[in-house]
Amino acid sequence: MLLFKGVGLTYNSYRPLVTFLISIVPPLSSQSSKYCSTTKEKIKRIIFINKEKMTSSNNEHAYLYADPPIRCDDVKRMFATPQYPGQPVSTIMETTTTLKPQEAVVNSGGGVVQDQFSLYIASEEDANTQSSIPTAFHVKDYFKNLSTILYGKCLIYGQHLSSTQKLMLKYFTYTTPGLVMVADLQNSAVGRGQNMWTSPQGCLVFSFKCRESDGSKLPFLQYVSGLALVKAVDSICPKMKEPVRLKWPNDVYCGGKKIGGILCQSNYFGGSFDVVIGIGINVTNSEPSTCLDAQASQTGLFTRELVLARFMKEFESLYLTFTQNGFKPMQQDYLRAWMHSGQIVKLESQNITVRVEGLADNGYLLARECNANGHVGATSYELHPDGTSFDINQLTLKKKEPIQ
Numbered sequence: 001m002l003l004f005k006g007v008g009l010t011y012n013s014y015r016p017l018v019t020f021l022i023s024i025v026p027p028l029s030s031q032s033s034k035y036c037s038t039t040k041e042k043i044k045r046i047i048f049i050n051k052e053k054m055t056s057s058n059n060e061h062a063y064l065y066a067d068p069p070i071r072c073d074d075v076k077r078m079f080a081t082p083q084y085p086g087q088p089v090s091t092i093m094e095t096t097t098t099l100k101p102q103e104a105v106v107n108s109g110g111g112v113v114q115d116q117f118s119l120y121i122a123s124e125e126d127a128n129t130q131s132s133i134p135t136a137f138h139v140k141d142y143f144k145n146l147s148t149i150l151y152g153k154c155l156i157y158g159q160h161l162s163s164t165q166k167l168m169l170k171y172f173t174y175t176t177p178g179l180v181m182v183a184d185l186q187n188s189a190v191g192r193g194q195n196m197w198t199s200p201q202g203c204l205v206f207s208f209k210c211r212e213s214d215g216s217k218l219p220f221l222q223y224v225s226g227l228a229l230v231k232a233v234d235s236i237c238p239k240m241k242e243p244v245r246l247k248w249p250n251d252v253y254c255g256g257k258k259i260g261g262i263l264c265q266s267n268y269f270g271g272s273f274d275v276v277i278g279i280g281i282n283v284t285n286s287e288p289s290t291c292l293d294a295q296a297s298q299t300g301l302f303t304r305e306l307v308l309a310r311f312m313k314e315f316e317s318l319y320l321t322f323t324q325n326g327f328k329p330m331q332q333d334y335l336r337a338w339m340h341s342g343q344i345v346k347l348e349s350q351n352i353t354v355r356v357e358g359l360a361d362n363g364y365l366l367a368r369e370c371n372a373n374g375h376v377g378a379t380s381y382e383l384h385p386d387g388t389s390f391d392i393n394q395l396t397l398k399k400k401e402p403i404q
Helices: 011-023 031-053 073-077 124-131 139-144 163-171 215-236 304-325 328-337
Strands: 059-066 091-094 116-121 153-159 180-186 203-213 243-246 251-254 257-269 272-283 343-348 352-359 365-370 374-381
Touching: 059 139, 073 091, 073 116, 124 139, 124 203, 139 304, 163 180, 163 243, 163 257, 163 272, 180 304, 180 352, 203 215, 203 304, 215 243, 215 257, 215 272, 215 304, 215 328, 243 328, 272 365, 304 328, 352 374
Parallel strands: 059 116, 091 116, 153 180
Antiparallel strands: 059 153, 180 203, 203 272, 243 251, 251 257, 257 272, 343 352, 352 365, 365 374
């Protein structure tokens, strides 16, 4: 390991050296042959891990995998073509490109670029090496389970990234819908209200792109995503110990504990909203709460690769219905999956008790005034997520908006 640390070698410059090191370790016996094979795999993993750590936090990079494969020129056209002057875009490289992270990057105007995101078009060798790392997201397994037309067919993978959501919003705005970015670990993940968090090993964290021309539909995208996640889990394990439930507006619960969340953010350009949907879900990490694997009828059913592949399938199907017919066709399925139907809630500031009825036509929470026994009256309230604190344990909503 010390051979590769601190010497300033790029991946392609030390690949011949590692190949040579592997070749000069001949097997002496069946036992030593097994040892040498293990040593070779460890050296290959050193290559991949050091390649992942070559850039600084302000100069991140990841790998693009696609099924079917995409040529470099098409990648640049689809994912690195600026739509307006000064728009940040990723730097597209093939894995044969020698990366020199120590050197300053100079833009066309002669100024030094303070940060950049380099996107490598992954080779078959990269996929094989990456698949040999036990803690890595195994791209080959993901594509083997993927059955979509568009969504998830292009996947950006990075072992350690700051935030898939931030990177997608900054470097992949107005790019082709369906692109997904996944990381093993994030150190600056972002949640609703700009809450920052660090993802643990075993948590599936990803962000993906979609587009919407009708602004009134934007609030529903988090509901479509939540329902897709519930359906994906159900397709893998129909009999969970406890069902996956949706807490309004964007949390995912199982076994009475939060296991995930959904964040939708968008930019408006050229007559449509460019949307990035970010999701984090505990798959095999039982800390800090619980996870899908722990709540399954048997362990080992859930992997990050399978959950993401099934989610993309379910989302693509639901999103097609959503764009053509709106949210109504799937609203009852959503309400069956959420935690709030018939829930009695006290509006603290107004000292009014209401019962949750469903969703308003604009996508926000709909509640009706009721008495202590839950019998509803005529007054309805529209409850917005922004500025509203929904405490599921104390059943308290701190803000309300009467519907006239």
